Amino acid sequence: MTINFTRRDFLKVGGAAAGALALGHFIPPRVAEAARLSGILDATDSGYIPSMCEMCVWRCGLLAKVEQGRVVKLEGNPDHPHSRGNLCPRGQSGLMNTYDPDRVLNPLIRVGKRGEGLFRKASWEEALDLVAQNMLDIKQKYGAEAMVFSSTHNLSQPLFENLLYAFGSPNYGTQRSLCFNAMIVSNLMTYGMEEPARIYDDNLSYILLTGRNLFEAISTSETHDLSAAIDRGAKVVYLDPRFTKTAAKASEWLPIKPGMDLAFHLALLNVIVNERLYNIPFVSLNTIGFDKLQVELQPYTPAWAAPLTGIAAETITRIAREFAAAAPHALAHNGWRTSNFINSFHTQRAISILNALVGNWGVTLTGGGSEESSTLGAPPQPPYPRISAMRLDGVPWKYPVVPLKIGVFQELRDNIVKGDPYQAHGWFIARQNPAMSISDRARTLEAFGKMDFIVTMDIILNDTSWFSDVVLPEASYLERYDPLVPIGDQVFIRQPVIEPQGEAKSALWIYRQLGQRLGLGDFFQYIDEEDYLRQELAPLGVSLEEVKAKGYAQLSETPHASETSEPSWSTPSGKIELYSDTLAKVGFPGVPTWEEPPQPAEGQFYLLTGKVAQQTQFGTQNNLLLHKYSDEPRLWMNANKAASLGLADGDWVEVTSDIGKVNIRLLATQAIREDCVYLTPGYGHLSKGLTTAFGIGASDSALHVTYTDPISGGQALSQTFVTVKKA
């Protein structure tokens, strides 16, 4: 027990990370010159600078407390709709992301073999020249399409897209197919928008969460909204094979069998349609295809779904009735997934349709807040060159309904390995870690092996940088400007709180420098970051100084079309499409339909993953503060099941899938179904440049087999089955 630890042991801890242990011990960084000049700080360089979190993609507004030129604390910005004064544990630990002792602060050029982690420091001149030269060589020898570009959801993405489209490559990898393609494509097919916004008003009385673990996968304001709704007495029904922290707070937890969410939702629709519980005027006015849906739903009775899902027929019927009775103050949350299977698209369609049938539009769901604002300006730029090469990721030739901007990343990786339909030779990776994120890590490393040249941009030596030829050190989110973000009728800013440490530079700077070296300077017509933001603000008549001081600019009241007129949807029919002709035309079922997912054989388990509140994907395990307050990553197994296999809590076990094997300690718990195991994701790093994270936990991507939902292109993450034995 911990009680036996002596003072000596703690001394060792003290020595282990000397100098980096206490935030108070850091070398004082320089306060951002820009903040000083714009008068946000007082004469002693103290005060609060408004900016924006980047520890996940929710982007909470923050206030960085600066004392005598040093940033000492981050607070949630009460004026920001995503934080409302709060930050989650990751947001609170953001300082440690900037002050990570493992930060890469100079451009690096590889000197050893790939994967050896031997680099030398280089100047920006040399590194950028080398990158540009390699990109141009590849373009000349094999065509622009031989350069692959990939980047994960971030604010400088418009400039990243400028780089790739201006360069002329169609090959764009985003992380979305690894996460929520099914949700986005289903909403596009149903509502003509990626993700309707959810409204948690005081009347919201019924919330159906299909694996949306909002109390561990935190989005600060929405997490608060859910907590407040529960506090008011709203009913929350939560589906998840695990008893998560959200399950613990839900009114009703349904430990559904993985892959069977579709059966559950089809049965809900069956009850609502057959008992005529739907909102008849809303459906007849605003939707098309009800008849076809009704016919398809007939076999999907609660009695049919019960043995599949493990949820009693009466329970399904009751929930359907309760949900319809609570409507329109009822919300079925799309979530990202409870589990991802090749049938996930239909699951998501069924959820989208459930909301439509009960007519909660305009009450608990509404038009999504787009991140693209027509009101913001942008530097002038020429049109992109015409790109005629096929995409390597099968969009649209294999995945006809997946949007180009979203893509199918795992397919891109597979086709790099196959060299089909052509061979890619170079990979530009910005703030992304495909070595950890795509299923089947060995195969991703194989794809790296096919490359003549790999360049990665990040703030630390992530696992992909570890295998790169050049690493470009980006300034952290507390050290740089990014393009502005519109939310509703406000535009928010991310601005430097301290000057970049070392030689780190903003993405805006890096892309412009590269663009110029590639002869694409016309696509980057701004002098520096501030100039870019001024050009964005120009049409608003708001000064950059004002935005910097307040943290946001108020847009003039321009009533949204949806608020003033009848609701309309940007689907081909202009209505909510219960039946989608778009889907039918390309050979997919036009209404959601049952597809039986594969199930584990005797002795195998479903391998589940899912977020913990203290970490974001694969990017934060090296943050010392989060490391300090995180639980050790383990493999959860039902305690009864473990006992029957002769396994005890804390045992080292070997987990084996069709493609890989990892060792990890067991957590024997009642909080999971007997047919599942759960692995804390994001651990098992390959980069020894991550001195805190390296050697901890095991990688789920080393186990995950690549299966793809044929409609949405989403990775069927939970379709991997494993065996577990004592290590």
Add this chain to the structure above:
Amino acid sequence: MTEIKHKAFLFDATRCIDCRACMVACSVENKIDMDKTRIWVAGVGVKGVFPELQRASMVYHCMHCNEPDCLSACPVGAYSKRPDGPVIYDPKKCIGCRYCMNACPFGVPHFDWDKGLVEGAFIDKCTMCPQRIDIGLEPACVATCPTDALMFGERDDLLKYAHDRLTAQPARYINHVYGENENGGTSYFILSHVPFEELGLPPLTSTPVKEVSEKVMEVTIPFALGWGAVLTGVAAGVHVYNQKKEADAKKVETSEPQTEEKK
């Protein structure tokens, strides 16, 4: 009992999601070393048998007692109770005798030998963030809580709010505001859906421990020791982790091929 007009915390275990934002916030605000903490989430974890399960967590730090045992026990007067609530500690006066650690029924003050040698500050504990409350801010832990599980305010107001909740939602809570009278009354109130002992809170009477017999001390000291262990558990956790990394380095390997160099 005399009327008390000062600040207090309210913690609602039914709302806490064990996210630990409060802990990170405290560590940053108060520049706590990476192997220490002044605040920790404790609790029963998951209880019950699948699928009839329950889970609770409890955010624990100094209770800021009205009649602090730490203060009474300290031979050199290093502790004081500010009129507005916080029980604070003056490191310059501390001689490192650890009487406060033994006296506190909640096991809050913890000992830091390294710091003692270097800075003369042997003891550390939650301070209620005077640097923040003096300028009208909430303590760091409270300010960031995304679910309002932690609240801060005037003691009287919070107490009334807590009792109102018990009256309004009797099925939701155990009918008791822990900390209202325990140990002579504290400035940290706790509402819970599971028995308070399960949250790791000692059953205490309204008499401060210092006034009761040795017999009761025997009951409470194990609690103190238990909490001391949890308190240092974070440090121990970090340590075990690092040790484990070395010991099991050979076990933590995957069966992956190395990437091939392209010729």
